[in-house]
Amino acid sequence: MYNDFPLWPERASTFAGPVDTLFIALIIVTGTVSVLIWLLIIYFAIKYRRRPDNELAQEYEPPKALEVGWIVVPTLIFLGIFVWGSWLYFHEQRVPANALDVYATGRQWMWKFQHAGGQREINALHVPLNRPVRITMASEDVIHSLWFPAFRVKMDVLPSRYRTMWFQATKTGSYHIFCAEYCGTLHSGMIGWVQVMQPTEYQRWLAGGPEGSLASQGQTLFQKYACNTCHTNDATGRGPVLVGLYGKEVMLNDGRTVVADDNYIRESILNPQAKIVRGFGPIMPTFQGQVSEDDLLKLLAYVRSLGAQRPSVPVVESPQSKQTSSGSPLAPGAGVPPQTQPGQPASTKPRGTTSTTSTQ
Amino acid sequence: MTSQTIDDVQFIEPIPKRNYLNVEYGVFSWLLTKDHKRIGILYLISVTLLFFVGGIFAFLLRLELLTPEGDLFTSDTYNKLFTLHGIVMIFFFLIPAIPSALGNFILPIMLGAKDLAFPRINLLSWYLYVIGALFGIYVIVTGGVDTGWTFYTPFSTQYSNTHVFATTLGAFITGFSSILTGLNFIVTTHRMRAPGLTWFRLPLFVWSIYATSIVQLLATPVLAITLALLMFERVLGVGIFDPGLGGDPVLYQHLFWFYSHPAVYIMVLPAMAVVSEVVAAFTRKRIFGYSFVAFSSLAIAFLSFLVWAHHLFVAGISVYSAMVFSFLSMLVAVPSAIKVFNWTATMYKASVSWQTPMLYILGFIGLFTIGGVTGLFLAALGIDVHVTDSYFVVAHFHYIMVGGTVMAYMAGIHYWWPKITGRMYPEWWARLGALLVFVGFNLTFFPQFIVGYVGMPRRYHAYAPEFQVLNVLSTAGATVLAVGYLLPMVYLLWSLGWGRKAGANPWGAVGLEWVTSSPPPKDNFHETPVVTWDAYDYPAFLKAMKETQHV
Numbered sequence: 001m002y003n004d005f006p007l008w009p010e011r012a013s014t015f016a017g018p019v020d021t022l023f024i025a026l027i028i029v030t031g032t033v034s035v036l037i038w039l040l041i042i043y044f045a046i047k048y049r050r051r052p053d054n055e056l057a058q059e060y061e062p063p064k065a066l067e068v069g070w071i072v073v074p075t076l077i078f079l080g081i082f083v084w085g086s087w088l089y090f091h092e093q094r095v096p097a098n099a100l101d102v103y104a105t106g107r108q109w110m111w112k113f114q115h116a117g118g119q120r121e122i123n124a125l126h127v128p129l130n131r132p133v134r135i136t137m138a139s140e141d142v143i144h145s146l147w148f149p150a151f152r153v154k155m156d157v158l159p160s161r162y163r164t165m166w167f168q169a170t171k172t173g174s175y176h177i178f179c180a181e182y183c184g185t186l187h188s189g190m191i192g193w194v195q196v197m198q199p200t201e202y203q204r205w206l207a208g209g210p211e212g213s214l215a216s217q218g219q220t221l222f223q224k225y226a227c228n229t230c231h232t233n234d235a236t237g238r239g240p241v242l243v244g245l246y247g248k249e250v251m252l253n254d255g256r257t258v259v260a261d262d263n264y265i266r267e268s269i270l271n272p273q274a275k276i277v278r279g280f281g282p283i284m285p286t287f288q289g290q291v292s293e294d295d296l297l298k299l300l301a302y303v304r305s306l307g308a309q310r311p312s313v314p315v316v317e318s319p320q321s322k323q324t325s326s327g328s329p330l331a332p333g334a335g336v337p338p339q340t341q342p343g344q345p346a347s348t349k350p351r352g353t354t355s356t357t358s359t360q
Numbered sequence: 361m362t363s364q365t366i367d368d369v370q371f372i373e374p375i376p377k378r379n380y381l382n383v384e385y386g387v388f389s390w391l392l393t394k395d396h397k398r399i400g401i402l403y404l405i406s407v408t409l410l411f412f413v414g415g416i417f418a419f420l421l422r423l424e425l426l427t428p429e430g431d432l433f434t435s436d437t438y439n440k441l442f443t444l445h446g447i448v449m450i451f452f453f454l455i456p457a458i459p460s461a462l463g464n465f466i467l468p469i470m471l472g473a474k475d476l477a478f479p480r481i482n483l484l485s486w487y488l489y490v491i492g493a494l495f496g497i498y499v500i501v502t503g504g505v506d507t508g509w510t511f512y513t514p515f516s517t518q519y520s521n522t523h524v525f526a527t528t529l530g531a532f533i534t535g536f537s538s539i540l541t542g543l544n545f546i547v548t549t550h551r552m553r554a555p556g557l558t559w560f561r562l563p564l565f566v567w568s569i570y571a572t573s574i575v576q577l578l579a580t581p582v583l584a585i586t587l588a589l590l591m592f593e594r595v596l597g598v599g600i601f602d603p604g605l606g607g608d609p610v611l612y613q614h615l616f617w618f619y620s621h622p623a624v625y626i627m628v629l630p631a632m633a634v635v636s637e638v639v640a641a642f643t644r645k646r647i648f649g650y651s652f653v654a655f656s657s658l659a660i661a662f663l664s665f666l667v668w669a670h671h672l673f674v675a676g677i678s679v680y681s682a683m684v685f686s687f688l689s690m691l692v693a694v695p696s697a698i699k700v701f702n703w704t705a706t707m708y709k710a711s712v713s714w715q716t717p718m719l720y721i722l723g724f725i726g727l728f729t730i731g732g733v734t735g736l737f738l739a740a741l742g743i744d745v746h747v748t749d750s751y752f753v754v755a756h757f758h759y760i761m762v763g764g765t766v767m768a769y770m771a772g773i774h775y776w777w778p779k780i781t782g783r784m785y786p787e788w789w790a791r792l793g794a795l796l797v798f799v800g801f802n803l804t805f806f807p808q809f810i811v812g813y814v815g816m817p818r819r820y821h822a823y824a825p826e827f828q829v830l831n832v833l834s835t836a837g838a839t840v841l842a843v844g845y846l847l848p849m850v851y852l853l854w855s856l857g858w859g860r861k862a863g864a865n866p867w868g869a870v871g872l873e874w875v876t877s878s879p880p881p882k883d884n885f886h887e888t889p890v891v892t893w894d895a896y897d898y899p900a901f902l903k904a905m906k907e908t909q910h911v
Contacts, residue, residue, distance in 0.1 A: 006814050006826055008814065019742055022742055022743060023737070023743055026736065030734075030737075031733075034730060037701075040704050041704055041707065041722055041726070044704070044708055045707065048707060048708070049712050050712060057710040057711045058709040062705050067652055067698075071652075071698055075694050078694065081690065085742045086683045086742070088741065088743075089679070089742045089745065141519060142514055142515040142519050143675075147749070147750075149746070149750075149814070155674050156675045158603075158676055160610070161603075161676075176815055178815065180818075181749060182439075182508045184506070184515060184520070185435050185436050185506075187820065188817075188819075188823065271606070
């Protein structure tokens with residue numbers, strides 16, 4: 001926990017050490033140069049202060065080599081800083097494959113977090129120690145920015161698309177969550193706490209969750225919005241098959257190929273006409289303004305869960321186009337997925353309750 | 361050379377009965393003037409008024425932040441205060457302050473010209489500024505605006521229910537004032553230099569203001585377009601930035617910073633212009649590496665257009681474009697470093713005077729160095745992810761804007777005060793003021809580096825209690841700073857009536873503005889000066905002056 005008067009932030013993630021190291025290195029390098037400049041200025045100002053015998057400056061030109069020196073040396077130092085800073089950033093952007101998924105929604109003026117197991121929290125986030133956590137996030141209204149100072153990570157949360165950030169907590173405790181992008185009246189109230197727990201405690205906390213997994217909640221929505229009438233997950237459907245789709249390349253009817261990532265799924269729900277899969281008609285209605293950001297994340301979790309499955313039918317661009325994988329023959333009605341992903345806590349309670357799990 | 365010769369320089373021209381101040385009287389002789397010196401004074405008065413308006417907002421912000429709870433104002437009021445502080449200070453003070461007030465007055469005299477190339481356009485630019493500023497005042501009086509000075513979408517277009525339209529319209533109009541001033545300076549520098557005043561004899565002030573003018577001319581139209589698009593979207597619902605209408609809110613940030621990062625250099629390059637003049641005058645020495653300092657201004661102007669996305673490292677740009685912009689941001693720091701080293705080297709074996717303008721400039725070099733190196737921290741991607749949008753950024757840009765630009769502005773006011781008014785300011789009080797500003801500034805803003813790294817986000821009305829100690833220090837510093845800024849108001853106004861009369865060249869400085877009388881005649885020079893000396897070349901200048909006298 002924080003002291004009363006900290007001069008340094010808590011170090012509670014794998015990024016904190018490397019970021020602090022670079023920060024301290026920069027303080028040493030730039031501090032040395034700055035102090036040197038100040039001392040020189042003060043020294044010159046005193047030594048060469050104006051006196052009666054000194055009314056005009058002496059005729060002296062320092063050697064030109066100095067000029068070259070203080071162009072080349074700072075440039076090299078700056079480039080060194082660039083390389084070091086970029087190297088850190090590059091790592092911060094690469095999410096480990098085994099990361100735990102958390103979904104976040106920012107709205108004026110609260111943070112909502114949903115776990116893969118279906119647990120929901122507001123202005124609080126529980127994460128296990130020593131496990132990478134990947135947060136997929138979007139905003140319901142204006143731009144927000146999710147900042148964990150103790151983890152040294154921050155990312156803007158946009159209303160237009162999904163973004164992902166990750167961290168791996170290294171120290172149990174509770175740490176600030178701040179909104180760092182000005183978002184209106186209660187911007188400074190858009191704060192919360194992230195609770196880093198021992199894995200066993202974390203499992204116990206997860207077990208307290210009353211709802212089905214996020215993917216299964218997504219499946220319920222999938223039926224509620226009647227998505228399943230077209231996306232029947234067999235070749236009879238009027239919409240593309242979603243099983244095995246996530247993360248794969250999709251051929252569009254204008255000849256382009258795109259990767260079916262988070263933002264593609266999002267766009268295909270909100271603005272289906274933007275990218276039409278080859279062989280399908282522009283028949284899907286838009287769901288812009290009809291599905292809340294929370295529910296969109298549930299649908300995303302569902303489509304992600306379908307992606308992990310072996311397709312029961314080949315993932316093809318259309319019934320007409322050539323088949324790209326050696327899938328099983330068309331089997332009507334074979335596309336209904338199981339309700340939970342492996343590795344998730346089994347949901348024991350009935351779905352459909354919407355109570356919030358906020359433990360703090 | 362002896363001291364005798366420098367004193368001689370002061371008396372080369374008798375003080376004429378008629379100068380630009382007393383050649384005609386009456387309100388309209390000012391409001392309809394085409395004299396660049398009078399327009400400079402109009403600017404001086406208006407930017408000073410708005411500086412104090414912005415300063416009052418700043419002081420109220422610091423008062424609120426004395427305690428962690430949001431107890432002095434409501435959140436909405438606080439949000440309006442920091443928004444108005446930013447808008448007033450940036451659009452109505454920092455951008456016009458040095459070029460439009462001091463530059464307007466001094467630049468044509470430095471060039472040996474009678475006036476700017478387009479005197480009517482010069483007056484028009486002041487009126488555009490005033491109209492823009494009146495929109496700002498209207499917004500302040502009728503309830504304010506709460507978007508932050510950056511007007512980020514979709515907050516500004518769809519969510520804010522304050523006076524976004526009037527504010528952006530005000531900034532839009534003021535932008536044209538900036539464009540016209542830039543245009544005027546560029547043409548004047550090209551076409552109206554005195555005989556013998558070649559490009560490489562120009563004072564570095566002119567080089568730096570010239571570089572500023574290029575940025576003003578090329579970048580400000582982009583702001584105009586951006587704000588126009590914002591107004592279209594807000595009023596007419598045209599979908600450019602609104603994702604619900606197929607727009608992209610991050611596009612707004614790209615467009616906005618494509619102007620607003622170069623705008624940082626519109627604020628800083630003129631400050632560097634003043635520094636070069638004051639350092640040369642108060643060391644009585646040619647600036648070391650003249651051509652490097654001159655070209656570094658142009659390099660800054662050029663590179664300033666290529667770094668805008670470093671404001672977007674966490675806002676949604678790709679990893680590789682972030683790296684490109686980080687790299688370019690490192691490069692833009694090089695020419696600034698060159699200048700700092702050259703100014704420092706100029707002081708070696710010099711004749712350093714400790715008069716007030718020099719004290720401000722010594723402060724400038726110290727503070728600008730901190731502001732500059734913390735810019736490197738922010739340009740380093742891994743660190744920026746943590747500190748962007750925190751108080752670290754607030755501290756960084758105040759070291760540049762206040763520690764840099766305002767310090768240089770104060771130096772410039774004191775340096776050219778005898779030329780503008782014909783009177784000396786009281787040296788002792790002025791030194792005290794410079795000291796108060798330096799101490800107050802550091803006490804205000806240095807703690808903000810720490811509180812930012814520890815984790816305090818900017819634009820927070822209420823904050824976590826563990827940040828309080830540093831915030832109390834900051835507010836205490838702001839109090840000292842306020843006294844430091846009010847003091848010159850008092851003694852400079854006093855000096856108008858009671859200050860010692862200034863000669864033509866009270867500092868013993870080299871430059872055409874020190875050849876003419878203080879205050880200068882309406883047409884600046886009685887006869888067109890012929891320049892036979894390089895910039896800051898004391899021996900050649902003194903020789904030329906002696907010859908003039910013997911004629």
